[in-house]
Amino acid sequence: xxxxxxxxxxxxxxxxxxxxxxxxxxxxxxxxxxxxxxxxxxxxxxxxxxxxxxxxxxxxxxxxxxxxxxxxxxxxxxxxxxxxxxxxxxxxxxxxxxxxxxxxxxxxxxxxxxxxxxxxxxxxxxxxxxxxxxxxxxxxxxxxxxxxxxxxxxxxxxxxxxxxxxxxxxxxxxxxxxxxxxxxxxxxxxxx
Amino acid sequence: xxxxxxxxxxxxxxxxxxxxxxxxxxxxxxxxxxxxxxxxxxxxxxxxxxxx
Numbered sequence: 500x501x502x503x504x505x506x507x508x509x510x511x512x513x514x515x516x517x518x519x520x521x522x523x524x525x526x527x528x529x530x531x532x533x534x535x536x537x538x539x540x541x542x543x544x545x546x547x548x549x550x551x552x553x554x555x556x557x558x559x560x561x562x563x564x565x566x567x568x569x570x571x572x573x574x575x576x577x578x579x580x581x582x583x584x585x586x587x588x589x590x591x592x593x594x595x596x597x598x599x600x601x602x603x604x605x606x607x608x609x610x611x612x613x614x615x616x617x618x619x620x621x622x623x624x625x626x627x628x629x630x631x632x633x634x635x636x637x638x639x640x641x642x643x644x645x646x647x648x649x650x651x652x653x654x655x656x657x658x659x660x661x662x663x664x665x666x667x668x669x670x671x672x673x674x675x676x677x678x679x680x681x682x683x684x685x686x687x688x689x690x691x
Numbered sequence: 692x693x694x695x696x697x698x699x700x701x702x703x704x705x706x707x708x709x710x711x712x713x714x715x716x717x718x719x720x721x722x723x724x725x726x727x728x729x730x731x732x733x734x735x736x737x738x739x740x741x742x743x
Contacts, residue, residue, distance in 0.1 A: 500727055513731035516738040547722035548715075549734055551741040610742070658708065662715045669719030 500546070504674055507643075509546070509632045518610060519545065522555055523637045525602070525612055528577055530640075532570035534560040536625045537641045539650070543663035545632060545639065546670060550659075554601070556613045558625055564591050580605045621686055645676050649683040654690065 501510040513519075522541065529535055537545075539556035562570075564587070571587045574580075581590055582601040593600050594616050603611035617623045628643045641647070644667050651664035668675065701717045704710030722730045 500722070512727040514728055514735060516731070516735040517742040518738050521742075544734075544738070547719070547730055547734060549718050549737060551738050658711070662711060665712065665715050666719050669716055670723055 500670070502671060502674055504676075507630045509630055511545070511632055511634045513547075513634065515634065515636055518552070518555075519634075520636075521604070521610065522612075522639065523634075524577070525555075525574075525579065526639055527637065528573050528579075529559070529570065532566055532573070533562045534626060535640060536629050537639060538625060538647070539655075540659070540663055542641045542647050543651075543666050545641070546667065548663060548666040553609045554611050554613045556599075556615075558617045558622060559614055560626065561616050564588075567591050567594075574602060578605050579603065582608055582611060619690070621683075621690070643679075644671055644674075645679045646683060648675070649680055649687055653684050654687040 500512070502508075503510075515523075518541075522537075522545075526535065526537075535557050537555065537557045540552050541555040544550060544552060567590065568587050571581070571590060579602050582603055583593060584590060584600075590600050594614075597616070597618050599613045599615040601608075601611045601613050603609070617625065625642045625646060628646055629640050630643055632639045632641055648664045648667055651660040699717070699720060702713050704713045
């Protein structure tokens, strides 16, 4: 694993898990239609954490209904289904109501992709504070390591989340921006 | 973690929580000091078993 902080890039030479392959399949469709950033637990797993997960969380930028419809059709054609509804109008309505929707392989609800529009300014900022993880088989856009640590350690705070944060802290110990962590920490501590 | 020459040993935790934290640190050290191919092969046993 090689992290180039300046280039905002991690090169990974791992053997892909079935989860990594599924994520690449899904993201390769998604990114044709809308900008996205992967957030939360899958990032730690992608970077080596020894646990499984039932979902992969991601933000997508706000899009028109027409674009969403094209995305939905392509996902459907490629064997994915929405766990919340079969009606694209309802998917659009859920997203605009600040609710998350979930997609999975048809008939296999686990693992699934939890997709939402960003709600707060700090969520919007994720789109300009990201890292590209490059693997031989493809690329994934993830939120910055500092942002990931702060949300896990100071906002979500479950044992699992704190362990996820710790994993990233240990792996990238000497390459983290601790001023950024402190700044983001102050912001998330004020989120109600 | 106890370091004995080149080998690193996992420190047992006083309770389940501390034990888990110690293992996260131990495994992170393993990831840092071994090739991606090596650690991912082990990690995939856990992840792939969930998906079968």
